[in-house]
Amino acid sequence: GAGVSQTPSNKVTEKGKYVELRCDPISGHTALYWYRQSLGQGPEFLIYFQGTGAADDSGLPNDRFFAVRPEGSVSTLKIQRTERGDSAVYLCASSLFREETQYFGPGTRLLVL
């Protein structure tokens, strides 16, 4: 079946703008994760959803970052007032249940000019 998909694959924006990044998890997966991967680094945890609720948002760097998953499937990561330091690959992963293998999407490459 289809894997995790993320759109857009690339996003270029200007400093101060608002962006939304979308994640479509594998159908039926209840757990969804967002990570951020800077160049030459490993993924850094941002937030974890179990169903519709954010079970752990301790990795969100500040209040400019927000994520939703209103129907327990698709999730959107929202970044307000983007800064150049937000430039990174934003990865989404999903798993069938909480303690199961996480399957990663290809990521959205965000560049803030």
Next chain:
Amino acid sequence: QKEVEQDPGPLSVPEGAIVSLNCTYSNSAFQYFMWYRQYSRKGPELLMYTYSSGNKEDGRFTAQVDKSSKYISLFIRDSQPSDSATYLCAMGNNFNKFYFGSGTKLNVKP
């Protein structure tokens, strides 16, 4: 100090060599240990998962966890050019939140 330390490489080996990749960590509460492979411009792909200490083998891959030393390893036997990728270790004390190493770039030369 980072939670997880991993030598970034790059590591270059001839085809057929045995590859050893390693990570150290500082949090003794970590119980879940994973190795991911990441090809350029792709998301990470899970290779091996180990719970607590011990060894686990899957085909050409062997994962080892030494909790007393806070040290984990991944061995790749009979390495192939298709193994050329970045290898990421990841670990945590629950499945909510994993801490990743920075990745080791491996190049297997034909």
